[in-house]
Amino acid sequence: MQERVLFGTDGIRGRANVYPMTVEVALALGRGLAYLVSTGRLGLSDQGHRKRIVIGKDTRLSGYCFEQAISAGICSMGVDVMLVGPLPTPGIAFITQSMRADAGIVVSASHNAFEDNGIKIFCQDGFKLPDAIELELEQLILTKQIESIRPTGIAIGKARRIDDAVGRYIVYLKSAFPNQSTLDGMRIVLDCAHGAAYRVAPQVLQELGAEVVTLGDEPDGININADVGSLYPEKAQALVLECQANLGIALDGDADRIKVIDEKGQIVSGEIMLALIAIYLKEKGLLQKNTIATTDMSNFALDLYLKSKGIAVERVDVGDRYVVERMRQKKLNWGGEESGHLIFFDQGTTGDGMVGALLLLALLKESGKPLSDIANLFDLVPRTIRNVAVLKKIKFEKLPRSMQAIKEIERRLAGQGRVFVRYSGTENKLRILIEGPRQDELDEMADNFTKIMLGEINQLS
Numbered sequence: 001m002q003e004r005v006l007f008g009t010d011g012i013r014g015r016a017n018v019y020p021m022t023v024e025v026a027l028a029l030g031r032g033l034a035y036l037v038s039t040g041r042l043g044l045s046d047q048g049h050r051k052r053i054v055i056g057k058d059t060r061l062s063g064y065c066f067e068q069a070i071s072a073g074i075c076s077m078g079v080d081v082m083l084v085g086p087l088p089t090p091g092i093a094f095i096t097q098s099m100r101a102d103a104g105i106v107v108s109a110s111h112n113a114f115e116d117n118g119i120k121i122f123c124q125d126g127f128k129l130p131d132a133i134e135l136e137l138e139q140l141i142l143t144k145q146i147e148s149i150r151p152t153g154i155a156i157g158k159a160r161r162i163d164d165a166v167g168r169y170i171v172y173l174k175s176a177f178p179n180q181s182t183l184d185g186m187r188i189v190l191d192c193a194h195g196a197a198y199r200v201a202p203q204v205l206q207e208l209g210a211e212v213v214t215l216g217d218e219p220d221g222i223n224i225n226a227d228v229g230s231l232y233p234e235k236a237q238a239l240v241l242e243c244q245a246n247l248g249i250a251l252d253g254d255a256d257r258i259k260v261i262d263e264k265g266q267i268v269s270g271e272i273m274l275a276l277i278a279i280y281l282k283e284k285g286l287l288q289k290n291t292i293a294t295t296d297m298s299n300f301a302l303d304l305y306l307k308s309k310g311i312a313v314e315r316v317d318v319g320d321r322y323v324v325e326r327m328r329q330k331k332l333n334w335g336g337e338e339s340g341h342l343i344f345f346d347q348g349t350t351g352d353g354m355v356g357a358l359l360l361l362a363l364l365k366e367s368g369k370p371l372s373d374i375a376n377l378f379d380l381v382p383r384t385i386r387n388v389a390v391l392k393k394i395k396f397e398k399l400p401r402s403m404q405a406i407k408e409i410e411r412r413l414a415g416q417g418r419v420f421v422r423y424s425g426t427e428n429k430l431r432i433l434i435e436g437p438r439q440d441e442l443d444e445m446a447d448n449f450t451k452i453m454l455g456e457i458n459q460l461s
Helices: 023-038 063-076 089-098 131-142 165-174 200-207 234-243 270-283 300-308 320-330 353-367 400-413 439-460
Strands: 012-015 052-057 080-086 103-107 116-123 159-161 187-191 211-215 247-251 258-261 291-295 312-316 334-336 342-344 383-389 418-423 429-435
Touching: 023 052, 023 063, 023 103, 023 116, 023 131, 052 063, 052 089, 063 080, 063 103, 063 116, 063 159, 080 089, 089 103, 089 116, 089 165, 089 353, 116 131, 165 200, 165 353, 187 200, 187 234, 200 211, 200 353, 211 234, 234 247, 234 258, 247 353, 258 353, 270 291, 270 300, 270 334, 270 342, 270 353, 291 320, 300 312, 312 320, 320 334, 320 342, 342 353, 383 439, 400 418, 400 439, 429 439
Parallel strands: 052 080, 052 103, 080 159, 187 211, 187 247, 291 312, 291 334
Antiparallel strands: 012 116, 103 116, 247 258, 334 342, 383 429, 418 429
């Protein structure tokens, strides 16, 4: 497949008002996506159906200009727009699907600082665009292929606001929690990262009966992810201890990932979250094929522990879109990333921090135990990571000495660890991860291997 220029592993992303995150690109994207919808490449097959696309965003300042630019592009191609305003990324996927729209667009840079922004796109079924369609859309953005298509008169599209989108999504989220149960008696610290979930998340937990202590729920356009949220959970950790809360929940700017804090103020790792909920689903007979999907970045301890519980692990490239693809291929319903993207196909089509939180709260209520007790499943295997700049990304098959060095490390680990090597998707950097029983040996292996691989790459660059 031709290499993509604009789209990365999760849509287009960059500094707002700097190429490619400009209003000109956003306008062209709106036109291109509307063209794909109009010509049947996306959306509903009903030819009599008036084509329409949902646009939502997070709370960052630049969202206004991108929302309007995309909307203008879509309307200029004769397709209607439904604007929902600030709503979590999984909420846009849900609204797109439930309102039978032809596509959904999220204007968000997720966990990035407010100076950045991004654009993600969902098909009408709530799943992200396939790579091939992204490439097709990219070509429409970069060329003048559809420049002459200009509907006029009543053929021009119109835009309207969907005022009840928040309420719809709240009802949907609550359905992820058992009907016969409540959160009465639970005190929860909730950090919304001044992001897209600042209204939705507190209301969901409150309506289920919890006492909610909030922070990061006063967005001003520039404070999204600023020392709050899943990347900066320190304030939430301190507040859990101060309020004697049962647990803390920290979301990121678009609420598609989560970080959980136990009642002792300790972070529950993403691997523990994946394992806890996998076992919970398996015990209820709800874990499809007794298998989960995760990325190559999840700790090797997850595989070892779940294997002992009769649960298999499917590994994929880094990026929640690839977890979703494997889950669809293998017909799995639970997976995610160690970073906190948690995906439950019985309740959505993409990572949803609040769905993950509600599943955890359900099993916590059933257990009647503190979170620190039930989260004490396993210790993470020691790991060492190297991120080093390279002159050029040489294909691994052209690096025989490096590949032989990997085999030698795997021989030394003898099934008690693993080696994972990849290039960054956005920078000229090599990322090396080695896991195994002893930290000192891992550091030595990583140092030696980095020298071998850098030497071979530099020689061929």
